[in-house]
Amino acid sequence: MKVTKWAQAGLMLSMSAFSLSGYAFSPEELNDELNKVVDAGKQINQSANASQQKVDKINEQIQSKLQQFKVVNKEIDGLNVYNRQMQAQLNNQLLELSQLATSMEQVSIIERQISPLMARMIDTLIAFVQLDVPFLPEERSKRTADLQRLLEQADVSVAEKFRRVLEAYQVEVDYGRTIEVYSGTQVVDGVERDVDFLRIGRVSFVYQTRDGEKMGMWNKASQSWQPLPADYRTDINKALRIARKQLAPDLIIVPIAQDFAE
Secondary structure (H helix, E strand, O other): OOOHHHHHHHHHHHHHHHHHHHHHOOHHHHHHHHHHHHHHHHHHHHHHHHHHHHHHHHHHHHHHHHHHHHHHHHHHHHHHHHHHHHHHHHHHHHHHHHHHHHHHHHHHHHHHHHHHHHHHHHHHHHHHHHHHHOOHHHHHHHHHHHHHHHHHHOOOOOOHHHHHHHHHHHHHHHHHOOOEEEEEEEEEOOOOEEEEEEEEOOOOEEEEEOOOOOEEEOOOOOEEEEOHHHHHHHHHHHHHHHHHOOOOOOOOOOOHHHHHHH
């Protein structure tokens, strides 16, 4: 039987006490006393083990709670960062809402101002077409007439109306930097004949009869058609082919009102 240090210490103290008191034990009594001391030592050991187990269990619980605490702290830190980001977004959204509310208050004012503006723009465009070189007269007149009717329609938004007006202006701008040929009729020497009209930007606007015999140009100064001499026939034919994309772009000589007047 193994005797722990505590039991050995208790046995030594007991034997010392018995020796000092001068009391004598028989072997049986001594063995009984020794067994008692050993049993007491076992109880002490069991109590110590139980206490240690409790301490270990408490320590494990503390470590577990500490780990949970660290995890919760990390989650709190992450939530704080997330909350700051969300607050910044919320502040921006509130600012946008405020700006939107201000814009909505101004919409009615803008609509009241833009409708007269579009009417003036259409009138200006009509006057411009009437004073401009008279190419594509039906197409351009129809475009401005459609704009006038569009302006009176209640089921079309103001934005769409304004877009269409700007689109018409853009078409007129593009006329000034393109070359075009189209067929039509023209009174030549008192007779209406089929001709090919050639427009080079707004610099030159001429016609040539289908047989190529007669040619004329629009004189912007006099607002009338004037005949062209045969010297221009080669260049006009070349320009017609370029406009029809039958020839690659090339240098061409065409009449303009100022040159012809000279």
